[in-house]
């Protein structure tokens with residue numbers, strides 16, 4: 001038999017129900033404690049009010065800090081998914097991977113689940129989400145960046161407030177729904193996060209993957225440049241430089257990787273994505289990066305001949321171009337550069 005308790009958060013008092021092992025249900029604030037509990041008990045009529053055990057106290061604390069603006073995806077909190085229909089379960093599991101400060105649309109989730117026509121069913125599953133905000137349905141928007149529905153008290157206002165809270169901790173950028181471009185077509189979107197020199201262990205492994213791609217190019221006799229597009233540490237596309245083999249002057253590593261990522265997402269916009277490339281992007285790739293709304297570019301070695309991130313021109317510093325990815329260069333520059341110089345040295349020897 002489940003137990004439940006109520007707890008304070010920045011958006012009001014929430015309720016939580018649990019069994020021996022997992023969270024059974026969460027309830028966002030209604031107008032009063034009584035209404036919040038009543039709504040919870042509608043689904044769990046035999047639940048009794050109790051003191052939360054340690055794992056629930058920890059969950060409460062983390063939910064509280066999330067709703068106060070901390071960056072915690074709560075992805076490891078145990079949820080009791082027994083009795084949750086299989087499709088709902090897949091939706092919830094997918095949505096749990098959408099971190100704070102990011103959004104995704106119903107349609108994108110459907111596409112990710114391999115059921116592109118199921119946007120409405122996704123919306124229904126999220127409307128019945130018993131685990132908000134641990135399953136962060138507030139991060140799921142309707143097409144075109146419209147906020148979509150929200151079944152908690154306060155409806156869409158609550159949803160927007162929760163998103164604003166998540167945004168608030170990220171930086172001094174404008175509010176989530178302020179930017180006109182975001183209203184037109186919103187992919188899963190990362191609020192422009194942190195500062196330009198942020199670089200973590202995930203970035204490093206992504207650069208290793210990009211180097212791996214560069215190696216593939218060298219094997220085929222192409223100038224060894226490799227690229228990877230990733231979001232939240234998940235690789236969405238990878239590619240290597242191949243203009244000769246593809247008989248395509250635009251087949252630079254970045255373009256190949258972005259094409260793959262766009263195909264994977266079913267969206268030409270790669271909002272919230274990071275692009276890793278072993279060589280400083282050229283003007284063509286910088287343009288494509290901007291059209292794709294890439295959030296961040298990490299590159300290895302500079303290209304004094306065609307580099308468009310500061311070496312020859314800096315297309316990311318020109319305020320007249322309206323999209324600005326954050327750019328970080330010189331990452332694992334030695335390894336990236338060595339691959340190029342070895343390649344050219346060998347070619348000269350032949």
Ligand SMILES: [Zn+2]
Nearest residue numbers: 252281282285
């Ligand atoms: Zn290029």
